[in-house]
Amino acid sequence: AQRVTQPEKLLSVFKGAPVELKCNYSYSGSPELFWYVQYSRQRLQLLLRHISRESIKGFTADLNKGETSFHLKKPFAQEEDSAMYYCALSGYQRSQGNLIFGKGTKLSVKP
Amino acid sequence: NAGVTQTPKFQVLKTGQSMTLQCAQDMNHEYMSWYRQDPGMGLRLIHYSVGAGITDQGEVPNGYNVSRSTTEDFPLRLLSAAPSQTSVYFCASSYSPGRGFSNTGELFFGEGSRLTVL
Numbered sequence: 001a002q003r004v005t006q007p008e009k010l011l012s013v014f015k016g017a018p019v020e021l022k023c024n025y026s027y028s029g030s031p032e033l034f035w036y037v038q039y040s041r042q043r044l045q046l047l048l049r050h051i052s053r054e055s056i057k058g059f060t061a062d063l064n065k066g067e068t069s070f071h072l073k074k075p076f077a078q079e080e081d082s083a084m085y086y087c088a089l090s091g092y093q094r095s096q097g098n099l100i101f102g103k104g105t106k107l108s109v110k111p
Numbered sequence: 112n113a114g115v116t117q118t119p120k121f122q123v124l125k126t127g128q129s130m131t132l133q134c135a136q137d138m139n140h141e142y143m144s145w146y147r148q149d150p151g152m153g154l155r156l157i158h159y160s161v162g163a164g165i166t167d168q169g170e171v172p173n174g175y176n177v178s179r180s181t182t183e184d185f186p187l188r189l190l191s192a193a194p195s196q197t198s199v200y201f202c203a204s205s206y207s208p209g210r211g212f213s214n215t216g217e218l219f220f221g222e223g224s225r226l227t228v229l
Binding site for chain 1: 201217
């Protein structure tokens with residue numbers, strides 16, 4: 001079964017500190033992994049996807065198939081990074097094309 | 112280009128009442144879906160559609176109906192509201208779902224509809 005686990009409900013760091021939001025997944029094939037972000041009073045939006053291997057707003061995430069993880073990292077957190085972050089998984093097959101979301105991690109960056 | 116538009120933004124219902132949450136997109140997306148967002152539960156898929164005339168159930172479909180008569184619209188119907196359906200509902204759309212999302216673009220979300228059932 002497909003499953004996404006985000007073990008931390010809340011992560012609180014100080015401005016300038018490194019951030020790592022954890023995401024582990026369960027999927028029998030080759031999944032596609034994503035990070036979505038929801039800033040206060042805004043709609044959910046895509047932050048990054050593993051296949052693009054890109055850095056967005058200083059965030060990066062590497063897919064580790066051995067550990068089935070897709071942790072989101074940023075070396076120096078900013079106050080504007082405070083938001084709700086969701087890790088999501090999609091399968092390649094048509095019937096599994098829906099996104100499965102984790103329960104989310106609320107990131108709070110203190111000044 | 113409005114993207115994904117949901118109405119209403121807020122609604123209060125009494126137990127047993129029915130209502131429809133509207134969702135429209137102007138991006139000609141084939142795929143549309145409804146999620147509910149609950150504290151500590153994340154987003155859970157209710158129903159989805161891969162094109163006009165085609166709908167299917169997600170993880171938590173009980174108590175909800177959907178239809179897809181046009182590409183643009185994907186309404187979510189609550190037939191007899193219950194307090195357990197108090198939640199924030201999100202509609203989302205994307206291009207073809209056939210090969211996951213990386214080949215076809217990201218999932219675009221509406222602003223959400225906050226529903227309270229008393």
